[in-house]
Amino acid sequence: MKISNTFLVTAISAVLSAYGNGAAANEHQYGPDPELPEPHRGLLPDMTVPEPAEWGEQQPTVPDGYTITAIATDLKIPRQTLVLPNGDILVAEGSGGNAPLAKPKDVIAGYMKSKGSTSVKSGDRLTLLRDADEDGNYEEQTVFAKNLNAPYGLALIDNNLYVANQDSLVRFDYEEGQTQASGPPEEVTKLPSRINHHWTKAMTAGPDGRFLYVGIGSNSNITERGMEAEVNRAEIWQIDAQTGAHKPYATGLRNPTDLAFQPGTDQLWTVVNERDELGPHLVPDYLTTVQEGGFYGWPYSYWGEHVDPRVRPQKPEKVKSAIVPDYSLGSHVAPLGLDFSIPEMGDEFAEGVFIGEHGSWNRANPVGYKVVFIPFSDGRPSGDPVDFVTGFLSGDDKTRGRPVGVTVDPSGALIVADDVSHVVWRVAPKENQ
Amino acid sequence: MTATTHRNYRNALHPLHAVLLAGTIPLFLGALLSDYAYSSTYNIQWTLFASWLIAGGLVFAGLALLCAIIGLFRADRRRGRYLAYFVLLLVAWGAGFFNALVHARDAWGSMPTGLILSIVVTVLACAATWIGFSLRAGGKA
Numbered sequence: 001m002k003i004s005n006t007f008l009v010t011a012i013s014a015v016l017s018a019y020g021n022g023a024a025a026n027e028h029q030y031g032p033d034p035e036l037p038e039p040h041r042g043l044l045p046d047m048t049v050p051e052p053a054e055w056g057e058q059q060p061t062v063p064d065g066y067t068i069t070a071i072a073t074d075l076k077i078p079r080q081t082l083v084l085p086n087g088d089i090l091v092a093e094g095s096g097g098n099a100p101l102a103k104p105k106d107v108i109a110g111y112m113k114s115k116g117s118t119s120v121k122s123g124d125r126l127t128l129l130r131d132a133d134e135d136g137n138y139e140e141q142t143v144f145a146k147n148l149n150a151p152y153g154l155a156l157i158d159n160n161l162y163v164a165n166q167d168s169l170v171r172f173d174y175e176e177g178q179t180q181a182s183g184p185p186e187e188v189t190k191l192p193s194r195i196n197h198h199w200t201k202a203m204t205a206g207p208d209g210r211f212l213y214v215g216i217g218s219n220s221n222i223t224e225r226g227m228e229a230e231v232n233r234a235e236i237w238q239i240d241a242q243t244g245a246h247k248p249y250a251t252g253l254r255n256p257t258d259l260a261f262q263p264g265t266d267q268l269w270t271v272v273n274e275r276d277e278l279g280p281h282l283v284p285d286y287l288t289t290v291q292e293g294g295f296y297g298w299p300y301s302y303w304g305e306h307v308d309p310r311v312r313p314q315k316p317e318k319v320k321s322a323i324v325p326d327y328s329l330g331s332h333v334a335p336l337g338l339d340f341s342i343p344e345m346g347d348e349f350a351e352g353v354f355i356g357e358h359g360s361w362n363r364a365n366p367v368g369y370k371v372v373f374i375p376f377s378d379g380r381p382s383g384d385p386v387d388f389v390t391g392f393l394s395g396d397d398k399t400r401g402r403p404v405g406v407t408v409d410p411s412g413a414l415i416v417a418d419d420v421s422h423v424v425w426r427v428a429p430k431e432n433q
Numbered sequence: 434m435t436a437t438t439h440r441n442y443r444n445a446l447h448p449l450h451a452v453l454l455a456g457t458i459p460l461f462l463g464a465l466l467s468d469y470a471y472s473s474t475y476n477i478q479w480t481l482f483a484s485w486l487i488a489g490g491l492v493f494a495g496l497a498l499l500c501a502i503i504g505l506f507r508a509d510r511r512r513g514r515y516l517a518y519f520v521l522l523l524v525a526w527g528a529g530f531f532n533a534l535v536h537a538r539d540a541w542g543s544m545p546t547g548l549i550l551s552i553v554v555t556v557l558a559c560a561a562t563w564i565g566f567s568l569r570a571g572g573k574a
Contacts, residue, residue: 041542043534103484105537224539226477277539310542312475 029284030384034328036303040279046364047109049116052420053398060401061391062427065346068389071131071138071415072424076123078417079200080258080337080405081424082154086176088130089138089407089415091424093123096150096166096199102225113361116399118420124148126163128179129424136413136426145172145181153203153259155212157241164201164214167193169239189244192232195219198273200336204259205241207266212239213249215256215270222275222310223299234298236270236290252296252322258338258405259290260353262379271335271355272325274302280363284328285335287355287374287381297322327381332360333368337406337416341373344412346429352376354388354414356403369393371403371416371427389416389427445515445568450500453493454522454565457558460490461529465551472548480543483551484536487529494526494558497565518564525557 029035062068072078075093082090095118101107125148130140145163153164161174163185170185191201191214198217205212218234219225236256238249255273262269268290274283275298283302295318297304299311304324307314329335337356341349352375359369371389374381392401401418409415413428446454464486471479501519532550536543 041538043531044537102481103537104488104533105484220539222539222542224477277542310538310540312541 029281029328029330031381032327034284034303034330035281036284036306037279037281039282039309041277045277045362046280047112047361048364048366048397049112049361050359050366050369050393050397050399051115052118053394053396053400055400055421058391058400060389060425062389063348063387065430066427067430068425068427069136070423071136071426072127072129072141073422075127075422075424076120076125077118077419078123078127078404078422078424079152079419080154080202081407081415081417082156083407083409083415084156084174084176087134087409087411088128088179089409089424090144090154090161091127091129091417092148092151092154092163092405093125093127094148094150094152094166095122096152097196099195099197099219099225116361117402118422120422122150124150126151126154126181130179134411136428136432138426140179142179144179145185147184150199152200153214155203155205157205157209157212160241162188162203162205162212162241164191164203166196166199166201167191169201169203169212169214169244171241187244188241189239189246191237192216195225195229197221197225197229198233198255200255200257202256202258202270204261204268206238206268207261210241212241213237213259213268214239214246215253215259217255217257217273218298221277222308230299236268249292250290250294250296252294252298252300252318253290254298257336258356260338260340263340263342265379267379269338269340269353271329271338272296273334273336274331275299275308276332276362278308279331280365281331284325284331285333286325287327287329287335287338287353288323288325291323294323295321296325303328327374329355329357329372329374329385330367332363334358334360335368336404337371339406339408339414342408342410342412344410344429344432345408345414346412348386349373349388352381354406354408355385356406356416358402358404358419359393359399366393366399369399369402371406371414388414389425392418445504446565447500450497450504451566453497453500454562456493457490457497457525458555458562460486460493461525461551461555461558464490464532465548465555468544468548468551472544475541477540480536480540480547483547484533487533487536487551487554490554490558491526491529491533494522494529498522498526501565514564514568518561518568521557521561521564525554525561528557529554 125146150166202215357368372385412432467483
């Protein structure tokens, strides 16, 4: 029994002291072999939720030689974006989830987390942005489709635009140049939606154009809603785009929030949000290749075979089969966006991935709240994350924005959706402006 | 003699105070039994029950504690068994609050500490109720 007053005092002071509590010593948690301390959870979980603030005259910070522009404002919770062949940008807007309050804790934690997010109502729509004269200023903005249900994942295969709602995969007919859908969408298949604790349905199309891959997050942090709630959850599905037939492609991925194929290969990658309430340095969120049929640990273990003591019954045989992810992004950074870069992004950022980090709540000093670049060489991650877009978090416990989806525009720009300031940002090398 | 006996059996607690105090036992005991069920079946529903029952027990114990504080202002109750009752109830509430925080951990994270604390809280609630109901009016206890 861990009951002592010092314990309580430590937990409370950790909650109260937002910044600079000396945790910086152990912040190096990047790459293939992160330091993993022992699990630790005080009487109260560490919670620091920076409250939203206005940008005013300020803008996010980008590297020298790059510019950043807000190409769309006043959206209704922009999450993921898709660049269409003619350069138009589709933005999925909305918010989902219908998890009931299961414990008294949910009432309090829900209130605290809501302070760090938006009060805007779910858009449940797709907005199309167009820059007809290609000057980097998207002067045209139309509602492409509405009455969707918390749309998130977007993919285009030929003339079919696929949208992953929080409860179903739907298809629109699309013709180049369209600014509005020609009619309501057709359902391809239902997606698991009961409770939807993690509701985002990330999606990407396979290189052969036959399959779609959809990430389905777990229905809990760590099985606290029971194992029955986790059927068909914490998986990536492979879905036949024509028929809607589907199968689990990989399992044990707690919350795969974005997916991307490495250009020129058949290799699927994903970013995963790992479990909370095991301390500020556990569990690392990660970037990984996805092996077909692979099991990545959740809920029984993390980072390979590190058993999570909160799960009963335990499954040692599953733990033994758990794959170690490729690259740790650090604990609690909350990666929600992933895309591969192209040489047009500039020499320093030519090969690698961009990752949108929504930012932490479950640690005293916040991490994430930025877009990072992970350099690759020979097709594999080859260094520490490099800051690409920062300045969201200000020194006064406030955040002006939270990055979600990141999409590389083939013309040489990064499109970043921000679901707190309701802006879509475009970051480009100055010569591409 | 008969008259004295009659007076001795008048309880010192106001009926509302008594109802609130008595309510702590089924709530905390229910939490204890739910914790036991969770620890033996791993069925998550039981630990959810326990969390709410503890919250309910804290509401009842908290209101009973308020009544007891008001009672403390009556001069004849500032010593002896009334004080013991008050302290026991206070400790029961404190341990119950502690237990509520432990039960806020996800899934098996609340175990086995939660079960042990539920036993402690239930025993304390029973003891406080026992003494509370043994108090006699008129400060003769």
